[in-house]
Amino acid sequence: MILIIGYGNPIRGDDGIGQAVIAEVEQWNLANVRSQSLHQLTPEIAAEMAEVETVIFVDAGLEGDSVNITSLEPLPSDLFNWGHSLNPRSLLSLTQFLYQKSPQAWLIAVPGENFELSETLSPKALNGIQEALKIIKNLIKKT
Numbered sequence: 001m002i003l004i005i006g007y008g009n010p011i012r013g014d015d016g017i018g019q020a021v022i023a024e025v026e027q028w029n030l031a032n033v034r035s036q037s038l039h040q041l042t043p044e045i046a047a048e049m050a051e052v053e054t055v056i057f058v059d060a061g062l063e064g065d066s067v068n069i070t071s072l073e074p075l076p077s078d079l080f081n082w083g084h085s086l087n088p089r090s091l092l093s094l095t096q097f098l099y100q101k102s103p104q105a106w107l108i109a110v111p112g113e114n115f116e117l118s119e120t121l122s123p124k125a126l127n128g129i130q131e132a133l134k135i136i137k138n139l140i141k142k143t
Contacts, residue, residue, distance in 0.1 A: 002143055003048060003103075004136065006058040007038040014112025014125040017060040021110070021132050033140060041086045043094055050099035054106075054143050056136060057088040060125070061109035067131040072105040106139060108132050 004025050010016030022037040034052070036045065041057075049055050061068060074092040086094065088107050096102045110128035112121075121129070 001052040002033045002054045002056065002140060003036065003052040004033060004056045004058065005036045005038060005041070005045065007041055008060050009039055011117060011119055013114035013116055013118040013120065014122050015060050015115050016119070016121065017110045017112055017125050017129060017132075018058040020121060020125075021058045021108075021129055021136070024129070024133055025136065030140065032143075041088065041091050043086065043091075045091060046095040046098055049091065049095040049103055050101040052103050054104045054139070055088075055092075056139060057105070057107045058132060058136075059107065059109055060112040060115075061128075062112070062115075064109075064111045065124075066111065067128050067135060068109045068111075069135055070107045070109070072107055074102060104143075108135055 006018030006022035008015040008018040010019050019037045022035045025035050072088055074096045075089045092105055110132045112125045114122045
């Protein structure tokens with residue numbers, strides 16, 4: 001089972017890239033894929049992550065011109081932040097700590113350029129979303 005988590009704020013322009021990707025993924029109706037569209041990563045997601053083999057995080061990137069995919073490992077326990085809002089690596093650490101599970105994890109960062117108040121995605125973001133969807137399809141095939 002694969003969990004795809006798209007996060008960001010859809011009323012801050014390109015910050016809504018993650019949620020836009022999830023809207024597309026949900027149209028695929030794949031039996032082995034679950035998805036979550038979130039404003040931010042919170043500790044509650046760890047329980048769902050403990051039930052899957054692979055997690056793919058999708059977020060807006062603040063720099064660069066191309067989609068960046070990074071393999072993720074949990075943070076070392078001494079660097080773990082127990083705050084309300086988490087990043088993907090600290091969420092992996094929480095999953096490992098609470099459930100002794102460590103799913104394979106990826107972060108797909110899609111470059112954006114407009115993060116002002118707006119519900120419209122930039123052309124750069126729209127192109128990046130299409131590239132991210134191709135990457136996600138390839139990851140699903142390999143899993």
